[in-house]
Amino acid sequence: xxxxxxxxxxxxxxxxxxxxxxxxxxxxxxxxxxxxxxxxxxxxxxxxxxxxxxxxxxxxxxxxxxxxxxxxxxxxxxxxxxxxxxxxxxxxxxxxxxxxxxxxxxxxxxxxxxxxxxxxxxxxxxxxxxxxxxxxxxxxxxxxxxxxxxxxxxxxxxxxxxxxxxxxxxxxxxxxxxxxxxxxxxxxxxxxxxxxxxxxxxxxxxxxxxxxxxxxxxxxxxxxxxxxxxxxxxxxxxxxxxxxxxxxxxxxxxxxxxxxxxxxxxxxxxxxxxxxxxxxxxxxxxxxxxxxxxxxxxxxxxxxxxxxxxxxxxxxxxxxxxxxxxxxxxxxxxxxxxxxxxxxxxxxxxxxxxxxxxxxxxxxxxxxxxxxxxxxxxxxxxxxxxxxxxxxxxxxxxxxxxxxxxxxxxxxxxxxxxxxxxxxxxxxxxxxxxxxxxxxxxxxxxxxxxxxxxxxxxxxxxxxxxxxxxxxxxxxxxxxxxxxxxxxx
Numbered sequence: 001x002x003x004x005x006x007x008x009x010x011x012x013x014x015x016x017x018x019x020x021x022x023x024x025x026x027x028x029x030x031x032x033x034x035x036x037x038x039x040x041x042x043x044x045x046x047x048x049x050x051x052x053x054x055x056x057x058x059x060x061x062x063x064x065x066x067x068x069x070x071x072x073x074x075x076x077x078x079x080x081x082x083x084x085x086x087x088x089x090x091x092x093x094x095x096x097x098x099x100x101x102x103x104x105x106x107x108x109x110x111x112x113x114x115x116x117x118x119x120x121x122x123x124x125x126x127x128x129x130x131x132x133x134x135x136x137x138x139x140x141x142x143x144x145x146x147x148x149x150x151x152x153x154x155x156x157x158x159x160x161x162x163x164x165x166x167x168x169x170x171x172x173x174x175x176x177x178x179x180x181x182x183x184x185x186x187x188x189x190x191x192x193x194x195x196x197x198x199x200x201x202x203x204x205x206x207x208x209x210x211x212x213x214x215x216x217x218x219x220x221x222x223x224x225x226x227x228x229x230x231x232x233x234x235x236x237x238x239x240x241x242x243x244x245x246x247x248x249x250x251x252x253x254x255x256x257x258x259x260x261x262x263x264x265x266x267x268x269x270x271x272x273x274x275x276x277x278x279x280x281x282x283x284x285x286x287x288x289x290x291x292x293x294x295x296x297x298x299x300x301x302x303x304x305x306x307x308x309x310x311x312x313x314x315x316x317x318x319x320x321x322x323x324x325x326x327x328x329x330x331x332x333x334x335x336x337x338x339x340x341x342x343x344x345x346x347x348x349x350x351x352x353x354x355x356x357x358x359x360x361x362x363x364x365x366x367x368x369x370x371x372x373x374x375x376x377x378x379x380x381x382x383x384x385x386x387x388x389x390x391x392x393x394x395x396x397x398x399x400x401x402x403x404x405x406x407x408x409x410x411x412x413x414x415x416x417x418x419x420x421x422x423x424x425x426x427x428x429x430x431x432x433x434x435x436x437x438x439x440x441x442x443x444x445x446x447x448x449x450x451x452x453x454x455x456x457x458x459x460x461x462x463x464x465x466x467x468x469x470x471x472x473x474x475x476x477x478x479x480x481x482x483x484x485x486x487x488x489x
Contacts, residue, residue: 003041004174006164009421010038011045013161018137022159026118026140028349029163031316032175032292035141036069039114042139043092044073046112052091054110054136056100056129058120060263061291066094066116078108101125110136118142118153119309126156143316144309150355160351162459164421166312166319167344175319176297178344179329179388180337180379181224182372217302218246220331221280228298228329229273232282233314235303240282243302247280254280257287285310287317294322297329304334308347308356311336315343337370337379346455419453428457429465434475436464451478 010027017025029035043053055077057063063081070077070092078087080095080103093108100107113133115121118140121130130138140157147153169175221230234240237258247254255269255278272278274293281287281296299318305311318328330337348359370379371393378388386393419427431445449457452474467475 003037004034007034007038007041010161010163011041014042014139017159017161024138024140024157025159025161026142026145026153026157026351027161027163028142028145030166030169030175031143031313032320033143033163033169035116035143036066039066039116039141040069040073040075042112042114043070043075047075047091051111052109053093053112053114054108054133055092055094055114055116056097056121057094057116058097059117060096062116063094063096070094080108097121097125097129100129104129104132107132112137112139115140115156118156119144119146122147122153122156130156144312145349145351146309146356148307148309150306150308150358151353152349152351152356154351154353157351160349160459162349165344165346167346170319170344173321176321176325177327178315178319178342179327180332180342180370181220181329181377182332182335182337182379217243217300217331217333218250218252220333221247221298221300222250222252225298225300225329225331228279229276229293229296230280230298230300231273231287231296231317232280232300232302233287234282234284236284239302240284244280244282247282252280253278254282256282258284259286261286291317292320293317294320294325297322297325297327298331299328300331300333301336302333304339305336306339308340311340312343312347319343332379342370342379342381346458348456348458424453424457425460425463426465427452427471428460429463430467430471431475432462433464434467434471448475448478 006029010029014025014027027035027038029038039055043055046053055066057066060081063079067077067079075092076087076090078090078093080086080093081099082096093110095108107129110133113130113136115130115138119142121140138157140153142153145153145160164172166175170177217232232240232243232254234243240258241256244254244256255272257266257269261269269278269281270291270293273281274295276295296318299315301314305314315328315330318330330343348356350356350359371382372378373380373386373389373391373393375391376386376389378386380387380393383393385391428445428449431448435441435445446457
């Protein structure tokens with residue numbers, strides 16, 4: 001497999017960050033972008049320089065995937081995990097964080113520590129394990145750089161490097177577009193406690209296991225998802241088993257898997273969904289990350305969540321391309337799209353301790369949220385016609401637009417242009433230069449940037465540059481438009 005351009009750029013960006021004095025860069029790339037490939041390239045380069053590498057993962061499946069990927073590149077790895085034989089005479093170790101934590105007395109030495117699914121390797125175990133490698137360079141890899149409660153990972157990392165966004169990967173064909181459908185039933189979550197940034201599992205499970213809701217999951221899938229390989233995310237084991245039973249009752253071959261499923265049984269079950277012997281796989285959190293089956297194109301969220309990281313990880317399971325696969329669908333039974341937005345929206349990731357949900361609300365509080373088509377129940381952006389079924393959205397659209405008319409105009413992108421990271425930086429720098437010359441604020445720079453690109457500036461350098469004629473004309477046009485609006489007010 002040849003490296004894609006953004007993967008090459010990732011490695012260059014990581015090297016530059018380390019060369020500039022950073023000791024713990026965090027690389028962010030959506031699910032399906034090839035983080036394992038990047039890790040293997042980093043390891044190969046490190047070995048060529050005589051360095052020792054430790055790759056840490058939070059789950060057994062990820063350990064096996066990484067060892068297999070290394071083997072395909074001719075690299076033999078020592079496996080530090082319960083039930084596995086250690087391999088001598090190798091400078092690469094792949095370890096389960098749990099096993100490593102229990103066996104620190106025989107932990108392998110390392111010059112570079114790569115942490116996969118870095119958002120999961122947090123807390124006391126991570127502090128204890130990573131604290132033993134203070135002299136090593138630490139590289140974190142994740143699609144969702146936030147804890148379960150939405151806070152950043154600044155405790156463990158000192159620089160965040162953003163790869164292409166999910167929207168960019170979809171536009172380039174590396175991921176498929178997502179379609180959204182909401183349950184016709186409203187969901188009452190009042191009284192359910194929030195713990196660790198998400199709904200308390202026991203209380204949520206009781207609410208979601210009501211017979212009408214379980215049956216509703218199956219009926220909606222029959223109408224919208226039949227014919228698609230499907231993964232169902234339930235609240236807990238009992239809920240997932242109940243859903244499996246309901247699918248089987250209507251003649252749909254459905255399997256069940258959880259964290260206690262034996263390794264060999266797990267392989268058989270996953271192979272069944274991958275080759276089409278079963279059509280639906282009911283699970284809890286065990287498949288939220290570390291599992292890939294491109295043939296799967298339907299995700300049933302039979303649970304609500306307040307965690308943006310959990311949401312994106314779940315949906316990331318169904319976005320990979322596959323022959324004949326043109327899109328993926330999400331059947332949302334937990335009002336998750338209303339709570340957290342569309343998955344391909346730019347996320348304001350940060351290393352700071354502030355919750356990403358709070359940052360999004362501050363930045364986007366005037367922007368329109370998704371609305372539900374009353375005809376097909378798809379979640380769609382406000383528009384006159386539903387993009388799924390073509391029905392007029394009528395009064396619902398009128399209400400959505402009335403409150404946010406100015407913001408709708410601001411969100412337009414110029415002629416459908418897709419900007420590269422370098423082009424974004426150039427335009428951003430030109431606005432900074434104009435702001436400096438004219439005494440404008442940083443806020444003016446951010447808002448003007450969004451006027452042009454439709455998103456807020458992210459992971460760009462504050463470096464002023466002389467503005468081109470094109471940028472000056474854009475700013476002038478914006479100012480004229482603003483003054484006319486003020487005169488007509």
